[in-house]
Amino acid sequence: MIPNDILIVGGGIVGQITAIKLANAGAKVTVVDAGINAGSTANAGSLHVQMQSRFMRIYPDQVPNIEASLPLYLRAVEEWERIDAKYGPVEMIRKGGLMLAEDQKQLSFLEKKAKREAKKGVSVEILDRHALEQIAPWLGPHIIGAELCLNEGKVNPLVANRRLRAVADGLGVQFLQDRIQNLTVGKRVEAIGQTDTYQADRAVIAAAWGTGALVGNFGVTIPSVGEPLHMNITEACSARIDHLVQHAERSITLKQFKSGQIVIGGGWSANDRGLSQVPTVDPLSLLGNVSLAAQLVPTIGNLRIIRTWAGMNTTMDGASVIGPLPASDRLVMAVPGDAGYTLGPLVARLAANCLLGKADHSVIERYSPARFAN
Numbered sequence: 089m090i091p092n093d094i095l096i097v098g099g100g101i102v103g104q105i106t107a108i109k110l111a112n113a114g115a116k117v118t119v120v121d122a123g124i125n126a127g128s129t130a131n132a133g134s135l136h137v138q139m140q141s142r143f144m145r146i147y148p149d150q151v152p153n154i155e156a157s158l159p160l161y162l163r164a165v166e167e168w169e170r171i172d173a174k175y176g177p178v179e180m181i182r183k184g185g186l187m188l189a190e191d192q193k194q195l196s197f198l199e200k201k202a203k204r205e206a207k208k209g210v211s212v213e214i215l216d217r218h219a220l221e222q223i224a225p226w227l228g229p230h231i232i233g234a235e236l237c238l239n240e241g242k243v244n245p246l247v248a249n250r251r252l253r254a255v256a257d258g259l260g261v262q263f264l265q266d267r268i269q270n271l272t273v274g275k276r277v278e279a280i281g282q283t284d285t286y287q288a289d290r291a292v293i294a295a296a297w298g299t300g301a302l303v304g305n306f307g308v309t310i311p312s313v314g315e316p317l318h319m320n321i322t323e324a325c326s327a328r329i330d331h332l333v334q335h336a337e338r339s340i341t342l343k344q345f346k347s348g349q350i351v352i353g354g355g356w357s358a359n360d361r362g363l364s365q366v367p368t369v370d371p372l373s374l375l376g377n378v379s380l381a382a383q384l385v386p387t388i389g390n391l392r393i394i395r396t397w398a399g400m401n402t403t404m405d406g407a408s409v410i411g412p413l414p415a416s417d418r419l420v421m422a423v424p425g426d427a428g429y430t431l432g433p434l435v436a437r438l439a440a441n442c443l444l445g446k447a448d449h450s451v452i453e454r455y456s457p458a459r460f461a462n
């Protein structure tokens with residue numbers, strides 16, 4: 089039976105798509121969002137599948153979780169294809185992602201990584217310089233090879249977010265701005281916000297960095313942490329860069345939007361001002377990030393950066409959190425693991441299915457919030 093009314097806490101990519109799925113099924117849906125620090129409005133639109141070298145370097149203890157999640161990433165990019173077809177276009181291009189090597193040590197790292205990924209069903213191959221020339225002639229001369237992951241791609245988050253919001257509005261989803269401070273569960277869920285109190289039959293927690301604090305009273309300690317990150321975008325240029333580009337050892341992602349502009353990011357830090365304020369740009373990240381981009385793709389050195397910004401990513405234990413809380417199935421968790429924009433639509437579908445009596449237990453078991461039980 090479909091719950092009568094559903095409250096969704098958090099209106100990023102996960103909250104929006106969960107709302108669409110539940111409203112489509114006939115539920116009355118209200119989304120309450122704090123109106124600040126959504127990763128979904130700050131992100132770069134990379135559709136990641138291969139393990140990011142940055143993540144492996146910074147969070148080595150979480151690598152087993154991300155490696156075990158590789159099949160989820162494969163499905164997540166397919167979910168984006170469905171979103172693109174049904175609600176788009178969202179400027180989705182899926183020509184693969186390149187992770188670049190500048191020396192033999194980096195190439196050996198990629199070779200080993202590719203073998204591990206292939207075992208999980210990821211389409212990866214190692215390209216030498218000659219093979220790279222054929223598909224990415226815009227790369228700098230010092231790049232000796234790369235790992236190509238054919239499953240990867242990109243979308244334009246500005247377009248996707250706008251379209252999805254319009255779909256949700258069209259389905260009658262109500263969007264409210266408030267920050268929920270406390271949740272209680274009896275016969276109904278009650279959510280006390282800074283300005284109002286909300287009641288619903290069930291609630292979906294799609295609050296990214298805000299998740300751990302919201303459900304701490306329900307016997308789980310979810311280690312959701314805000315991670316302030318830096319981004320840049322250039323003016324448009326005539327080069328045609330179809331691939332998502334990363335590096336085997338250094339933090340970078342770059343890709344080109346349909347407009348010709350190049351979006352550069354990949355995990356450079358921003359100034360943390362806490363979760364109630366938006367992080368600010370660190371000039372050292374700006375310089376380091378764009379000069380690395382210009383080294384890898386020399387044409388970028390001739391372009392002007394037209395905007396930089398900082399946004400709040402969320403880290404946990406490297407895996408998503410999906411499904412009902414052990415303490416109450418009235419609270420369903422919907423929090424993507426690393427590269428959460430990639431995973432967002434799939435996590436939303438899996439969470440919505442839990443409320444629609446169609447839970448895909450074989451998939452979500454691994455991501456259950458029960459792993460954080462106190």
Ligand SMILES: Cc1cc2nc3c(=O)[nH]c(=O)nc-3n(C[C@H](O)[C@H](O)[C@H](O)COP(=O)(O)OP(=O)(O)OC[C@H]3O[C@@H](n4cnc5c(N)ncnc54)[C@H](O)[C@@H]3O)c2cc1C
Nearest residue numbers: 098100101102122127128131132134268298427428429430
């Ligand atoms: C700069 C940057 C670049 C990124 N690039 C990429 C990328 O290229 N590819 C990729 O896959 N991922 C990327 N990410 C990660 C990705 O953006 C996020 O993981 C993803 O958007 C998370 O979506 P979400 O819907 O779970 O949460 P969010 O979009 O973060 O939304 C959560 C919402 O919950 C609200 N909230 C929190 N607590 C409460 C509360 N108590 N009450 C009410 N509301 C609350 C917040 O205000 C927020 O609006 C990037 C992140 C950043 C910051």
